[in-house]
Amino acid sequence: MEEKYFYIKPEKARGLLSQMKEMKAAKRGVDRQAYLIDEYAVLKASKIKLRNVTTRDDNLAYFDELIKTLMDLKEQGVAVVPILGYCVEPNSENGNGYIIQSRAKGAELYDDSIMKEYYVGKPHFAYLSSDIDAKEYVISRTNLISKVPQNHFDKFIRDIIILLNNDILIDFNGKSNFFYDDIDGFQFIDLDSHTDYKYGLVENKMDGKEIAAYYGFTPCHLAVGTKLLPDFALDEKAISIIDDEKLRQLAMDNKTIYEKCKTALLNNGILEKQLSNSLAILKLFGCCNMQENNI
Ligand SMILES: Nc1ncnc2c1ncn2[C@@H]1O[C@H](COP(=O)(O)OP(=O)(O)O)[C@@H](O)[C@H]1O
Numbered sequence: 001m002e003e004k005y006f007y008i009k010p011e012k013a014r015g016l017l018s019q020m021k022e023m024k025a026a027k028r029g030v031d032r033q034a035y036l037i038d039e040y041a042v043l044k045a046s047k048i049k050l051r052n053v054t055t056r057d058d059n060l061a062y063f064d065e066l067i068k069t070l071m072d073l074k075e076q077g078v079a080v081v082p083i084l085g086y087c088v089e090p091n092s093e094n095g096n097g098y099i100i101q102s103r104a105k106g107a108e109l110y111d112d113s114i115m116k117e118y119y120v121g122k123p124h125f126a127y128l129s130s131d132i133d134a135k136e137y138v139i140s141r142t143n144l145i146s147k148v149p150q151n152h153f154d155k156f157i158r159d160i161i162i163l164l165n166n167d168i169l170i171d172f173n174g175k176s177n178f179f180y181d182d183i184d185g186f187q188f189i190d191l192d193s194h195t196d197y198k199y200g201l202v203e204n205k206m207d208g209k210e211i212a213a214y215y216g217f218t219p220c221h222l223a224v225g226t227k228l229l230p231d232f233a234l235d236e237k238a239i240s241i242i243d244d245e246k247l248r249q250l251a252m253d254n255k256t257i258y259e260k261c262k263t264a265l266l267n268n269g270i271l272e273k274q275l276s277n278s279l280a281i282l283k284l285f286g287c288c289n290m291q292e293n294n295i
């Protein structure tokens with residue numbers, strides 16, 4: 001294994017790696033399995049040499065640069081969860097190895113492994129599993145997020161814009177890529193690539209504010225008919241098992257979250273025009289068409 005430990009002592013890193021080998025993964029995503037040990041997360045990964053799925057990074061120069069940028073941003077107050085170091089099997093085709101990060105505080109914004117029960121795209125999330133009761137979870141978690149103070153939403157949007165302007169790719173294709181903690185606020189994980197612009201794959205750099213106008217609504221649940229992230233829309237049949245009163249509560253809480261997201265976007269200089277463009281293709285549960293959501 002080739003070891004690169006930037007912000008963690010090699011002995012500590014090796015200790016964590018030997019500990020995780022005795023453990024079962026606590027969480028997983030599409031590619032990686034997470035082992036949580038005290039304030040650390042060790043990710044077992046198989047594509048360390050690939051950036052954004054298809055861009056080869058055989059000498060890991062982009063990855064090393066990304067790791068340094070993440071730590072710089074963290075030191076400037078951006079809520080990224082830093083990568084502390086990694087080790088990789090040099091002869092493996094796409095890079096088998098382990099990535100050591102700080103452990104994110106709090107819990108997933110919404111845990112997709114639980115929420116998938118209600119997602120239209122449920123079959124696509126078959127690799128995720130959980131024993132937690134989805135009905136209880138969606139109601140209580142949405143209520144908790146609806147009570148998050150406005151300044152945490154403001155900071156979430158501010159950080160999205162800073163990350164994108166630094167060419168860090170945020171994977172909005174999963175609500176488990178964001179954490180929320182009542183002290184630290186929203187945090188970002190699964191940051192392992194730059195944007196396509198950085199790699200010369202597209203001509204123009206994306207405007208961070210433009211992207212934020214669309215994806216800044218990530219803390220909201222989507223409704224069927226959304227053109228953006230349609231797999232994450234709440235399946236009407238699946239949620240109909242929730243009783244009417246709780247469903248009304250869910251819709252109201254989601255509307256509160258929507259309003260806080262919108263305020264945060266406006267507070268960060270996103271224009272009304274940009275918001276109306278994004279809201280034309282996004283459909284949010286309990287917000288746009290009250291009739292359809294039975295409230
Ligand atoms: N630093 C971390 N702290 C706490 N949990 C983490 C951390 N990194 C990953 N996880 C958990 O593991 C899951 C998968 O990790 P992620 O980096 O998102 O990999 P993938 O690329 O496979 O989605 C996350 O959704 C989260 O639940």
Ligand SMILES: [Mg+2]
Nearest residue numbers: 029174177190
């Ligand atoms: Mg992920």
